[in-house]
Amino acid sequence: MRTALVIGTGLVGTSAALALAGRGVHVHLTDNDAASARTAAALGAGTDEPPKDRVDLAVVAVPPAHTASVLAAAMRDGAARGYLDVASVKGGPRRELEALGTDLSSYIGTHPMAGKERSGPLAATADLFEGRPWVLTPTRDTDTEVLNLALELVALCRAVPVVMDADAHDRAVALVSHTPQLVSSMVAARLAEADETAVRLCGQGIRDVTRIAASDPRMWMEILSANPGPVADVLARLAADLDETVRALRGLHSDEEERRRAGAGAIEDVLRRGNAGRVRVPGKHGAAPAVYETVAVLIGDRPGELAAIFADAGRAGVNIEDVRIEHATGQQAGLVQLMVEPSAAAALGAALQERGWSIRG
CATH class of the missing domain: 3.30.70.260 (ACT domain)
Incomplete structure (x- = not known):
């Protein structure tokens, strides 16, 4: 890969551009907000001048609601040999492209599993993706050349490629990314209503749980609007756990010994299931989590x-x-x-x- 076009110079687009430019790829930058593209260029992510010829790879880094239309326009213009997007949902954009009658042979959907609470080009870093999973969702129509370009991009960003089905990806991120964002926001919302004395008692636990609640609501509305069904499914199961936990806690407060024992058993069960789930979260370098x-x-x-x-x-x-x-x-x-x-x-x-x-x- 010698040349690339990055369409959308927010956090992810600019970070990818910085990584590519730092490894010798000539990167062109464009954004609906010209000031954002100029900022990314000033940071060393490339040039905001349009390419004179077709580039090797076009990277579309725009919100999910606009991903398909921006991809289709770039394909109509013949901007690149290969096209990929980095949207946080994969099934929807692919189906929209199919509905538009787009030839998908030159396209592959991808999603780097990396981000920050802050957005925009000023939050970007060339090492944002280093060591992080980068999902690739090729279809039977995807050209081998395009898959290789995507793999080269992942390698240049020093990420770890993971190949998945698009809809399986959307169900997975609903569990490991989208639902945690909502739960973090719900817990943080309780703090907005809390007495100042209670807030002053905040320790590391509440900081850990609410860290991602600082994220941009507008950005998350775009993400959640593109993946509402799978997120609702996970939240429904979580709600069932919450209902059971509330009943168990009421039982612990009961005067009846049997209800207290049942409540204690249910609380211990959810805590142990939490232990079992936490153990499965990958640790350093993606290996099984170590005990430090x-x-x-x-x-x-x-x-x-x-x-x-x-x-x-x-x-x-x-x-x-x-x-x-x-x-x-x-x-x-x-x-x-x-x-x-x-x-x-x-x-x-x-x-x-x-x-x-x-x-x-």
Whole structure:
């Protein structure tokens, strides 16, 4: 691949363009908002000048509601040898293209499983897709050349290709992406109505659950409108669990011993099922999730504190597998939780203490 056209310079489009441009591909950028394309070009994602000749690959990175029409227009113009989209739903755009009578041999639907709470070109990074799954949904009509171009794009973005049926993909993202967004928003909405005293008690758990609730509602309305059926199916099953859990909690509050025992059993069941589901979430590098031990370190709110901890961990020969920061309410301090292999935890704690860090049990 020598040339590419990226249509839509939001977070995903600009990030893909940055990755391609950084690996020597000549990238052309276009967007309905010319200022967005100029911003992406200024960031080094390519040029906002139109291509003079047909490019190798056109990447359509527009909202799902507009994906099919933009693809069809690019195909009519003969803009590229191959065309793909990066919309978060796959079945709908493909059916719309079929209804328009479009020749699908030069097209493949794709979806990189990466994103941020922020949108727009200024949020883009060349490493957004690194190590992340990138779904490809070829059909029997997809040319081998186009599939190879898509695989080359995934490789240049350092993502991991995953081939799926389009409708199976939409059911999958309803479970692992779209429903979590709604549930996170529902929990966060309770905070909007909560007493200030309760809000001040927020810890890492509520921060983890509500992180994605900061996402752009307009963007998510477009995504959910394109995949409402599968999301509703998952939410219906979740609602059944919620109803059962509410009844179980009422039972725990009952004066009847039998109802309390039944309630406790039901609550334990949902917690254990949650354990079983969490274990299936892929861990580092897509492998089975590892069990890490946490070394908690108290740090001050000063520049360079985190860098100093990582440097001291490196001197101790310990690799930090993951990290979380919990800020202390009303204090200029925080608790850094360093996740490491269990065999390294004691050595890291001792090494950090020797260097003057305050370790918390």
